[in-house]
Amino acid sequence: MLQVQNLTRRFGENLAVDDVSFTIPSGKMTGFVGANGAGKTTTMRMIMGVLTAHGGEVLMDGKPITASDRSTFGYMPEERGLYPKQPILDQLVYLGQLHRMTPSDARAQAQDLLDRFQLGGRGKDKLESLSLGNQQRVQIAASLLHRPTVLILDEPFSGLDPVAVDSMVELLRDRTAQGVPVLFSSHQLDLVDRLCDNLVVLQQGRLVASGSGEELRASAPRRHRLTVTPDAGWVREEAGVRVIDVAGQDAVVEIDNDDTAQRLLATAMTRGSVHEFSRIRPSLSEIYREVSQ
């Protein structure tokens, strides 16, 4: 488990990351979302130690992380980059060796990852001869090669086609199944919904929400959908009910507690027939949209 505690970073006058704390649980995928410039990349770079934090620290199982801890992490920087003029297998082996793998182990592992991305036959090709999407796959392989104990991935899915996204998801699930904590940033909310157990939301350098899906849903406003005949317009007059949307027979309402819900249902039944009365489970992306408004 990785804990980010009170991380702060300024660039001149600009407070890029302001006292941000959250947890990346082991074996879980944590989505890191926020608008451009919210401070996601800066936070990730501080976690990886390539940028000095002006305040706060990062803990691994309660202890401040060290450079040798970080050398076991897998990191995918925001700006992609490997060696354009070097054959891809060679540079993966090189990176593996720098991560303390033996050359033969690094070669086997790199070949395995390239195979999983349908790049098995292109190990001798120079990186620059690959399409951008394929270069991205090599970049992913570079971050996973040394069997990292933590994964910090900045926009790992950008530029990938659906097939590559599926391979990537499969690889990440392999890692989380082994207890590796994964933090990845993304603007693709459908992926966040599909993959994440956890969500961390930044807005202008500040943390606006973080936690597991259940926790976030529990703290989200409680909404119900109500479908009645002949007409749902009467809900506007009900006490304790905030109307989000009413259109003919349908209404979406926000309710503060269960008693109000029961009372609303009872009233609805006296006014006509009730076709639907259900709790709306917000998706993580809806929660994100909600908190970052």
Place this chain on the structure above:
Amino acid sequence: MSTETRVKDRDGSAPSSQDARPRSTGTQPPWLIVTLREVMIKVRDRSYAISTLVTLVLIVGGVVFNAFMMNRGDDFSVAVQSDSATAVVQLADEAGQANDGNVTFTAVEADSDDAAVELVRAEEADAALLQGSDGAWQLTGKTEIDSGITQLVGEALNAFVLESNAAAVGTTAEQLLSGAELEQILLEGSAENQLLATIAGFVFSFLFYMASIIFGMAIANSVVEEKQNRVVEILATAIPIRQLLYGKVLGNTILAMVQLALYGGAALLALNLTDTADLVGSIIPASGWFLVFFLFGFLILAAIWAVLGSLASRPEDLNNNSTPVMALIFGALFVGLFASGQFLVIASYIPVVSSVAMPIRVLNSPVALWEPLLSLVIALAAAVALLHLGEKIYRRAVMQGGGALSLRKAMKLEQ
């Protein structure tokens, strides 16, 4: 690493092979891995291999060509019409073959002056040596007269005329010239060594100049490539950035040294095989010093080049910010080519410049052993200090995105 992050697989089996991390066992230190990569990339680079081969061929070819030109004999034929002219050509022939020379002169006798000139016109003789009715001598050529002819025939004519004029007044040329011998004495070294020292100094200076730029640029480019592609962020999380710098410096230093030794060895071997220089033996100790001094000088330059690479944001920026180091390299080149006397002595203690200046001094004149050793210690101290300083700037600058940095800006950066 903690154990908590490594939970068992979901099926409850023991941690898979994924966790059997082969760490530290049988792996090399990071700087060595970086060094090996720098070397392998260069060695596998086809254009590098080709340029090295071409240079080798040029060096060996140059030496062989030079030897050929020096050994090649010239055979001149000179048309003559009188006995005295024949005697002059004979004297020239003797002079041409004195001192291991292999220039020969053959006198081609013509019936008349006009016939002699015709022989030249028909290119059957290289020149015609004729004496006019007033006793004045003329050397006639077709479009030009080879300088070998003018010099040797001129000298022979001088000797001939001196001899015959001396005889006319009842004495000999020897008597006339007695007491005019000028003996040359050098306080240090010998005349042949001096020439060799000049040539070797020239070669050292240019080798240093070339290798410093070629391999220095390679370091700077390698640094800026990683910075531009942001690979350095991944590298920095894997290994201490210091090891990355040292690996690069070491790798390129090895490449430069091997290349220098290769070129130098090829040149010495070719010189030996062609018997061009009997004095090759005296170059070898100086060449040895040169290699050692080059090593220390290059380490200093390597630290500077690495910093320049980290300050740049694209390879193009290097053209603008490499002026100071280029000035230093030019300085060493000019000292090697032109410096002498006290100036050379001072230069032989200035790091980087000493890489060229001290070997030249060793070659020129006897130098006490402590002098090159002291100079090496100074260069080593400078190398250590600059690598240390370079590392500080490199660590800060190499992580910075955006445009090129100035040194002042880089010093103020926090990592």
